[in-house]
Amino acid sequence: MKKLAKTKKIVVYDHKSPLLLESGKELSRVELAYETYGKLNQTCSNAVLIFHALSGDAHAAFYHSDKDRKPGWWDFMIGPGKPFDSNKYFIICANILGGCKGSTGPSSVNPKTGKPYGTSFPPITITDMIKPSRKLIQHLGIEKLLCIAGGSMGGMQALQWAVSYPNTIKGALFIATSPTHTAQAIAFNSVGRYAIVSDPNWQKGYYYDSPLKPLIGLKTARMIGHITYMGQLSMENKFGRKMFENVNSHIDFSKEFEVESYLQYQGDSFIKRFDPNSYLYITKAIDAFNLYNGSKTLAEALEPVQAKSLVISFTSDWLYPKEESLKIVKALKINSLDTTYCNIESPFGHDSFLIDLPKFKEAVTGFLKALET
């Protein structure tokens, strides 16, 4: 029998108490889509908050119906007997502010105009993203989380949470993440954004009522991203120079090698489920994230942090290289915090945190067990 979960919705900010953003602008209505797995215990001490990455959503585990072919995006990590054990923990995951999977974002209707925001949606930051999540936790009656956890952009949210709300967490799990995006990572995101905004169907972001959407731009952006999420060696081992079709008889400019048709497939599948404007706003938030936030050193910036932490990087992740994780570890150690670091051997690049790796699961399981005591 498949484990089932349901996406719930909650309005966390409204016109009476709007969300004040870092930009100084306000959102008069913020709704979050979220899921939970397991049960909150009587002492409310077993809650774990998961933050998703760029292309993720609230559906982190289980199935929505018996007919679903695929479970949530982190199903190998969340469930009975898994690292985030739903028999022991109450696990929460919400779609981020700015997203397009149920939470308020550029595709949502602006209550003031009755039309989708489009690019009238205000710029958002990682700090802005965690505010609605904090409200959700309060709504669920949780004062202190056992742990927060996230990979990639999810790790940025976890880092910011550990700084912004230090009293609300016992432990924090920062996976394949970085205190800031490198120039190279910004550059790749930037080309993806260029592909979207230069797609004639983007229409300055007001395409929601149009039959034409900037899906070619979004597909290009996703294909670029996908290459950067993979390990060089795993890509070589998986595809190498395997041919999809014969070369010489004709010329096909996009699908001659298997790696090309794989990227096309990934791009086509992504544009069915993602909003181009959300892609723009979220990648901007990632690129703008700066954990230093004016501090001279990362240790100084992380001074508020109290949580025990586990920092995980993956050997083949060249987009968020281990040096970035080590900056976090070093800063936490300087601040005399209980911090563990694992650089996990994996050929799968940045996407390793989305792959069922025994060493990865062991590390997380052990860390959570230690937090319970």
Add this chain to the structure above:
Amino acid sequence: MKKLAKTKKIVVYDHKSPLLLESGKELSRVELAYETYGKLNQTCSNAVLIFHALSGDAHAAFYHSDKDRKPGWWDFMIGPGKPFDSNKYFIICANILGGCKGSTGPSSVNPKTGKPYGTSFPPITITDMIKPSRKLIQHLGIEKLLCIAGGSMGGMQALQWAVSYPNTIKGALFIATSPTHTAQAIAFNSVGRYAIVSDPNWQKGYYYDSPLKPLIGLKTARMIGHITYMGQLSMENKFGRKMFENVNSHIDFSKEFEVESYLQYQGDSFIKRFDPNSYLYITKAIDAFNLYNGSKTLAEALEPVQAKSLVISFTSDWLYPKEESLKIVKALKINSLDTTYCNIESPFGHDSFLIDLPKFKEAVTGFLKALET
């Protein structure tokens, strides 16, 4: 006084003796644009043939006029007292078959129709590219070249030449190149091609008579390429998180960080001088290049090679990593050839071969001197 050079043209194949391509198709007219620097000596023993990379052309050195702000693309390597010393050597560089800087390519007029080929231009390969260059050398009266040299795709041409025409060269210089493209390198090229062919202005390649050209697609492709040519650290040192404009007051989806405006600038400058179809055909030739060509080992594939060689890689080149150069070195050593290998320290990534680095120039100078004896 600026050293001046002129681009010359020569028809190397015509309807009486057409060029038979690897695909089995024919080109009934092939013209090459080329430049030369220095003088051919009486024994015709001082000629050096340079192969350019994807975005290069015949204008490798000197200036076209006193008013030119920039010299040819390898001017720091070619000229009096430089590694390819024009006081000693006769240096030749031709625009490749399939290019758009004077040699026959998709933007050339098909003599059979009187119109530009567009995508009716036949697929070309690296082996096809070197055939017209061979004809040019014969036309210039050179039986044996002192040396051939090329970086990146230019290195692929040099490798193929060393196999196809072993008796015609004394030395060969393979720089930042590879016996085949890795799956990752194919993937990046593939997304660039997708951006071009999905640009509505591409019009299946028949845009030459149209006011609308697929320049947004080409710009996207170039921006992707440019990131992969740069070193991660040099990018970080050059740009880091420097801001181009203020973030919070508004949202600009393409030029907030300096690295973004740099990429935009590079893209804008490229589309003024390059043909989108040439980009498609040339990247296809690069991706399809396979020096193994059916052999079980690279040593077996390189058996015809007789030349002394210098193989150069750069420490920060992640697109053509040193492992690829080492495959070539190993195979040449197995075949008991006189081979030298240099892995040159440089933070500038794949583009290092286009940057004036003393160690790089020393290595080339020394190699050429040794060839003269």
